[in-house]
Amino acid sequence: MKHDIHDLAGGALLAAVGLFVALYAVEQYEIGSLRRMGPGFFPAVLGGVLALLGLIIALPAWARIGQWERIAWKEAAAVLAAILVFAAGLERAGLVTMTLVSVLIATSAAPDRRIGWRLVLALCVATLSVAVFHFGLKMTVPLWPGQA
Amino acid sequence: MSGWEGFLHGLSVSLQPGVLIYCVLGVVLGTFVGVLPGIGAMATISLLLPITYYLSPEAALIMLAGVYYGSQYGGAVASILLRLPGTPQSAVTTLDGYPLAQQGRAGVALFTSMTSSFLGSFFGIFVLILLSGALSRAATAFGSADYAAMMLLGLVAASTIGAKHPAKGFAMVVLGLVLGTVGSDVNSGVQRFTFGQTELMDGVNLVALAMGLFGVAEVISNIHIAERTGVPPRIKLRELLPSRAELRRIPFPALRGASLGSFFGALPGTGSTISSFLAYAVERRVSRHPEKFGKGAIEGVAGPEAANNAAAISAFVPTLTLGIPGDPIMALMLGALVIHGVQPGPLMLEARPDMFWGLIASFGIGNLLLLVLNLPLIGIWVSMLRIPFRWLYPAILIFVCLGVYSVRGSTFDIFAVALIGAIGYALSLARFNPALLLLGFVLGPLIETNLRRALLISRGDPIVFLQRPIAAAFVLAIVALLAMSIVQTLRRRRAQSAKSTT
Numbered sequence: 001m002k003h004d005i006h007d008l009a010g011g012a013l014l015a016a017v018g019l020f021v022a023l024y025a026v027e028q029y030e031i032g033s034l035r036r037m038g039p040g041f042f043p044a045v046l047g048g049v050l051a052l053l054g055l056i057i058a059l060p061a062w063a064r065i066g067q068w069e070r071i072a073w074k075e076a077a078a079v080l081a082a083i084l085v086f087a088a089g090l091e092r093a094g095l096v097t098m099t100l101v102s103v104l105i106a107t108s109a110a111p112d113r114r115i116g117w118r119l120v121l122a123l124c125v126a127t128l129s130v131a132v133f134h135f136g137l138k139m140t141v142p143l144w145p146g147q148a
Numbered sequence: 149m150s151g152w153e154g155f156l157h158g159l160s161v162s163l164q165p166g167v168l169i170y171c172v173l174g175v176v177l178g179t180f181v182g183v184l185p186g187i188g189a190m191a192t193i194s195l196l197l198p199i200t201y202y203l204s205p206e207a208a209l210i211m212l213a214g215v216y217y218g219s220q221y222g223g224a225v226a227s228i229l230l231r232l233p234g235t236p237q238s239a240v241t242t243l244d245g246y247p248l249a250q251q252g253r254a255g256v257a258l259f260t261s262m263t264s265s266f267l268g269s270f271f272g273i274f275v276l277i278l279l280s281g282a283l284s285r286a287a288t289a290f291g292s293a294d295y296a297a298m299m300l301l302g303l304v305a306a307s308t309i310g311a312k313h314p315a316k317g318f319a320m321v322v323l324g325l326v327l328g329t330v331g332s333d334v335n336s337g338v339q340r341f342t343f344g345q346t347e348l349m350d351g352v353n354l355v356a357l358a359m360g361l362f363g364v365a366e367v368i369s370n371i372h373i374a375e376r377t378g379v380p381p382r383i384k385l386r387e388l389l390p391s392r393a394e395l396r397r398i399p400f401p402a403l404r405g406a407s408l409g410s411f412f413g414a415l416p417g418t419g420s421t422i423s424s425f426l427a428y429a430v431e432r433r434v435s436r437h438p439e440k441f442g443k444g445a446i447e448g449v450a451g452p453e454a455a456n457n458a459a460a461i462s463a464f465v466p467t468l469t470l471g472i473p474g475d476p477i478m479a480l481m482l483g484a485l486v487i488h489g490v491q492p493g494p495l496m497l498e499a500r501p502d503m504f505w506g507l508i509a510s511f512g513i514g515n516l517l518l519l520v521l522n523l524p525l526i527g528i529w530v531s532m533l534r535i536p537f538r539w540l541y542p543a544i545l546i547f548v549c550l551g552v553y554s555v556r557g558s559t560f561d562i563f564a565v566a567l568i569g570a571i572g573y574a575l576s577l578a579r580f581n582p583a584l585l586l587l588g589f590v591l592g593p594l595i596e597t598n599l600r601r602a603l604l605i606s607r608g609d610p611i612v613f614l615q616r617p618i619a620a621a622f623v624l625a626i627v628a629l630l631a632m633s634i635v636q637t638l639r640r641r642r643a644q645s646a647k648s649t650t
Binding site for chain 1: 319322543562566607
């Protein structure tokens with residue numbers, strides 16, 4: 001590993017975000033004056049500061065030797081997929097179905113991949129979430145497919 | 149209402165069954181998540197935010213606060229038994245708590261941490277009562293410029309004090325401020341950074357942001373780590389009792405830690421984590437046997453544990469009296485209050501005495517409960533450490549999704565949680581602190597409003613920040629902090645390059 005990639009990439013990204021925010025604010029919103037600030041004033045200043053900070057973080061990182069952090073790709077994928085699938089299916093397939101599916105997806109990244117405990121856990125979580133959100137908080141959401 | 153009348157009034161509020169039950173719930177849940185490494189107070193409070201929509205503001209705040217100080221009690225358990233801090237505040241407790249456990253004195257270490265936490269909390273409550281009245285009165289003299297300067301000081305302090313990379317901390321704060329500008333501009337009604345999404349018109353959803361950054365991101369990074377916990381020893385009740393000589397070594401370190409903690413907890417930007425480290429340093433300095441530290445010194449457990457609990461309580465001083473959160477957890481609390489339509493600030497003491505004193509009285513009740521429940525039940529809490537994380541995180545995820553959905557019945561928010569969770573995980577990989585982002589996010593709109601108002605009053609003349617004595621003091625402190633952190637960074641860099649060339 002040659003450079004401190006975390007600070008390099010992080011700083012560069014933040015600088016890019018800051019630059020975008022500043023330019024977008026200047027372009028789209030009224031800046032106004034110090035006395036009467038327009039909606040663009042504060043974001044434009046913040047964007048500029050963020051861009052500057054990004055550079056301060058990224059530039060020295062080029063000369064520094066860094067270490068790779070192990071990225072938990074599998075875990076991140078399973079967790080995010082579970083949430084996305086849940087969001088996509090909740091209103092169509094219902095709370096119970098989606099809880100079962102999402103727990104099974106989320107647990108696919110667990111160190112113990114056997115199906116038995118995952119099914120039991122899925123049923124437990126489904127029971128718990130129906131108890132808390134449907135009966136407890138009286139949330140209006142379909143429980144089963146085709147109820148919407 | 150004087151302090152004591154207020155406290156008594158508060159007791160009458162918080163002892164109502166409908167409120168008391170949430171205090172109990174809060175402290176029990178707080179201890180639970182504090183005990184478990186891999187899920188902390190921050191994630192739990194985010195998770196509970198949507199549920200508080202269904203509660204009265206008093207009950208909601210009392211429950212959330214209970215989670216916070218309850219987690220400080222629980223955090224020590226894993227620190228002592230497994231050398232695995234359950235919360236960042238209890239990291240110092242591993243230094244002497246774990247050696248004690250290895251010498252078979254785990255029970256005594258737990259007893260010390262619980263009683264010191266209790267002492268620290270009550271010390272913090274006294275400080276809170278003493279300071280809040282005076283500060284509320286003083287704060288009525290605060291103008292917009294003073295508020296803006298003070299909040300800026302809070303942000304600068306939080307990102308620089310005790311930080312290895314002040315620039316990275318500060319960048320997170322600024323990113324949070326940027327996120328805070330999303331939505332309708334208060335003054336002009338212009339939609340900022342909504343990109344045509346109607347869901348963004350009210351701004352980025354605090355619940356989605358907090359859950360993504362702390363719930364989802366922490367689950368991702370902990371699925372693996374949290375599996376590696378060892379097997380905790382069994383603790384018998386009799387083992388808890390210290391010898392008389394050991395008992396004598398608790399009160400003074402605890403009191404020193406408590407005073408240190410309540411001081412630093414009340415300051416903006418320095419929270420309970422820093423207080424506990426400072427308390428440890430102080431104990432080692434004043435000890436006649438500094439060589440015993442790190443090898444199982446009771447004082448090394450008592451001081452820091454009292455400090456972090458005192459700080460957790462006194463952190464409510466600026467939040468409640470000025471409406472300015474000093475640390476990210478307080479920012480979340482403030483967000484919870486705003487959700488309930490309560491704007492904390494100098495007027496709160498007069499306008500919402502039930503809430504103000506009820507909360508303070510609940511600290512007393514909650515801490516008493518924690519002491520009398522946790523000591524006898526310590527065996528149960530220890531056995532919680534045997535629960536593998538893989539049984540918990542799927543439930544956390546589902547509760548995150550349903551919780552954020554319950555706020556306004558929109559799946560957009562669940563998708564937002566996934567995106568924010570991915571960003572939060574990336575940030576933690578690159579060692580950026582997402583808690584600072586949240587602090588900036590909550591304070592952002594307040595800073596902008598006060599800044600604009602101050603400059604409008606002064607006809608656009610920024611000298612107003614130096615003319616008002618209060619604001620000028622804060623500006624001076626900001627400049628001093630920035631200068632200090634720049635000098636420190638440069639010095640460290642020089643030291644590093646000297647090391648790499650030789």
